[in-house]
Amino acid sequence: MNQKALITIAGVVVGALAIALVKLGNPANMGICIACFLRDISGGLGLHRANVVQYIRPEILGLVIGAFATSLFAKDFRARGGSSTLTRFILAFFAMFGMLVFLGCPLRMILRLAAGDMNALVGLAGLIAGVAIGIAFLNKGFTLGRAVAQNKSNGYIFPAIIVTLLILLLAKPAFIFFSEQGPGSMHAAVGVSLAAGLIFGVLAQRTRLCLVGGFRDFFMFRDNYLLYGFIAIFLVAMAGNLALGSFKLGFEDQPIAHSDGLWNFLGMTLAGFTALLLGGCPLRQLVSASEGNTDSAITVIGLIVGAAFAHNFGLAASPKGVPAAGQWVVVIGLVVALLVAMFNSRIVSAQQGVVTSGRN
Amino acid sequence: MGEIKDARGLLCPEPVLITKREMDRTGSGTLQVLVDNAAARENIIRLAKSQKWSVSFEQDGEEFLLTLNK
Numbered sequence: 001m002n003q004k005a006l007i008t009i010a011g012v013v014v015g016a017l018a019i020a021l022v023k024l025g026n027p028a029n030m031g032i033c034i035a036c037f038l039r040d041i042s043g044g045l046g047l048h049r050a051n052v053v054q055y056i057r058p059e060i061l062g063l064v065i066g067a068f069a070t071s072l073f074a075k076d077f078r079a080r081g082g083s084s085t086l087t088r089f090i091l092a093f094f095a096m097f098g099m100l101v102f103l104g105c106p107l108r109m110i111l112r113l114a115a116g117d118m119n120a121l122v123g124l125a126g127l128i129a130g131v132a133i134g135i136a137f138l139n140k141g142f143t144l145g146r147a148v149a150q151n152k153s154n155g156y157i158f159p160a161i162i163v164t165l166l167i168l169l170l171a172k173p174a175f176i177f178f179s180e181q182g183p184g185s186m187h188a189a190v191g192v193s194l195a196a197g198l199i200f201g202v203l204a205q206r207t208r209l210c211l212v213g214g215f216r217d218f219f220m221f222r223d224n225y226l227l228y229g230f231i232a233i234f235l236v237a238m239a240g241n242l243a244l245g246s247f248k249l250g251f252e253d254q255p256i257a258h259s260d261g262l263w264n265f266l267g268m269t270l271a272g273f274t275a276l277l278l279g280g281c282p283l284r285q286l287v288s289a290s291e292g293n294t295d296s297a298i299t300v301i302g303l304i305v306g307a308a309f310a311h312n313f314g315l316a317a318s319p320k321g322v323p324a325a326g327q328w329v330v331v332i333g334l335v336v337a338l339l340v341a342m343f344n345s346r347i348v349s350a351q352q353g354v355v356t357s358g359r360n
Numbered sequence: 361m362g363e364i365k366d367a368r369g370l371l372c373p374e375p376v377l378i379t380k381r382e383m384d385r386t387g388s389g390t391l392q393v394l395v396d397n398a399a400a401r402e403n404i405i406r407l408a409k410s411q412k413w414s415v416s417f418e419q420d421g422e423e424f425l426l427t428l429n430k
Contacts, residue, residue: 003402076398078422080369138377146369149396149422208399216373221380221407279371288371291397 003207004228010203011232017196018111018233019240021059024188028246028255029115031237032059032200033108034282035099038300039307039316040184041165044177047304048311052182056169058190060286062197064162067205067290076205079155081294084144087340088295091274092285092302093309094333098270099282100307100316101263101326102126103256106211106281109268110230112257114237116249119257119264126265130272131215137341138220142277144344147295155292158300162290166194183256205291210284212275256319263322263330270333277341362389368396368423375400376407379428383411391428401426 018031030036036053043054071077099105102123104112109127112120134142168176169190179185187193203209207229214226241247251259258264275281278299280288285303288296310316315326365382367375375395382391391413395401401417401424408415413430 003406074398078397080396083369083371138373143370143374147371148369208402213372217376217403220373221376221410223403223406223410225406279373293371 004225007207007209007225007229008232010207010209011229012236013203014200014209014229015114015233015236016240017200018237019244021188021193021196022246023244024192025186026188026193027183027186029112029117030104030108030183030256031111032196033104033111034060034286035096035105035303035307036103036108036183038282038303039096039100039311040179042304042307043179043184043311046175046177047308049177050311050316051177051184052179053184053311054177054179055184055187056165056176057187058166058169058193059197059200061162061166061169062194062199063201063204063286064159064290065166066198066201067287068159068201070202070205071291074206077155077292079150079152079292079294080147081150081154083147083295084344085295085298087144087344088278088299089302089305091278091337091340092299093306094329094336095271095274095278095282096303096306097310097315097326097329097333098267098274100310101267101322101330102271103258103317105283106271106275107233107283110211110234111237112254114234115241115254116247117254117257118249118251119254119259119261122261122264123268126268127212127272128215129265130269130274131212131276132219133269134273134276134341135216135219137277137345140345142341142345144277144279147293150294152292154294158289158294158297201287201290204283204287208284208287210280212272212281213284215272216276258317258319258321260317260321263317263327266330266334267317267322270330270337273334273337273341277337362391364392364394364425366394367400368394370395370400372400372403376403379404379407380411383413383428383430388430393426393428394423395426396423398424404428
């Protein structure tokens with residue numbers, strides 16, 4: 001099938017799933033949100049004790065299992081790692097602060113926009129600004145270096161962790177936290193969420209869906225392939241919201257959102273910049289981790305740990321606004337990302353490796 | 361036939377960027393890039409087509425050797 005047709009269909013399906021999941025119990029405009037759901041998992045494991053956002057989100061588990069199985073089937077599974085692993089952890093750690101100040105990952109930003117939440121438009125501008133800053137460094141030779149082939153068992157660890165989480169979700173031992181109120185308590189039935197995640201995982205693995213990558217490829221190469229997926233998600237989700245009466249245009253009183261424009265912008269600038277440096281948004285990192293990339297697995301763990309810190313130290317935003325400490329951490333995150341970008345940029349010619357000369 | 365650009369172990373967009381720089385540098389001729397993941401392979405194929413280079417690849421184990429011509 002034509003690649004653009006496939007990613008457009010994937011976008012249509014993901015947009016429809018997102019709307020359906022909200023209808024079936026997920027929080028508003030949060031049919032699927034990678035950052036929010038990793039934050040909930042962080043809470044479900046007790047890494048933070050914000051009792052309104054604790055749940056082992058089956059969508060994430062399904063997504064990973066679906067992407068993992070598809071990568072095995074398509075022979076895309078590669079155990080790889082060793083590309084500036086700790087740097088990736090730190091970038092992901094701060095990326096999560098940016099997303100929890102905005103209140104959503106790039107995917108939820110699109111879903112919020114599709115419900116008329118204009119704060120997400122401010123976030124989108126911030127995300128594009130972050131991507132643009134990152135591209136400037138890419139053009140200056142920014143790289144986190146090569147990953148190398150690892151023993152296959154390395155690649156199986158992340159999916160194994162996810163299967164363990166699935167067992168914990170189903171067994172519900174006492175040490176796993178499940179919110180009884182707030183967004184964490186709002187969810188579709190486990191089987192429905194899991195199935196939706198599985199479908200999403202298969203599609204995301206096949207199409208490499210990534211919003212940050214979409215803007216990056218468009219600005220750098222005039223390649224609009226990945227953007228097709230997001231335009232489809234946006235249009236289908238908007239149609240769904242209009243049909244169900246959940247479309248409300250404006251800035252104020254949007255579900256699980258605040259209207260502090262500066263921090264909506266800067267939060268997503270941080271998210272876009274760090275995701276650009278990491279080679280993809282949280283969704284892409286999850287899929288890549290499922291395909292055996294252990295650097296991406298560490299990135300996902302960095303996101304989960306970032307969420308734990310954000311809630312343990314009261315840094316995350318809420319519909320009431322962004323705490324002052326959370327604002328500081330976004331600024332610190334931007335400085336850290338700038339430092340990482342500067343230290344890892346090299347002269348263009350020194351970056352290009354050469355395997356052999358005159359082969360053939 | 362010149363050197364083979366090694367883009368193994370790199371996540372996108374770096375393999376595409378390396379290819380694009382080489383395309384811009386040489387303008388035409390034959391160009392080979394070695395990658396080790398399908399996403400990089402597909403992205404380079406899309407780049408090649410958009411820049412009107414013909415492209416083919418051969419797989420060797422977990423790696424793909426792309427050959428571009430213009």
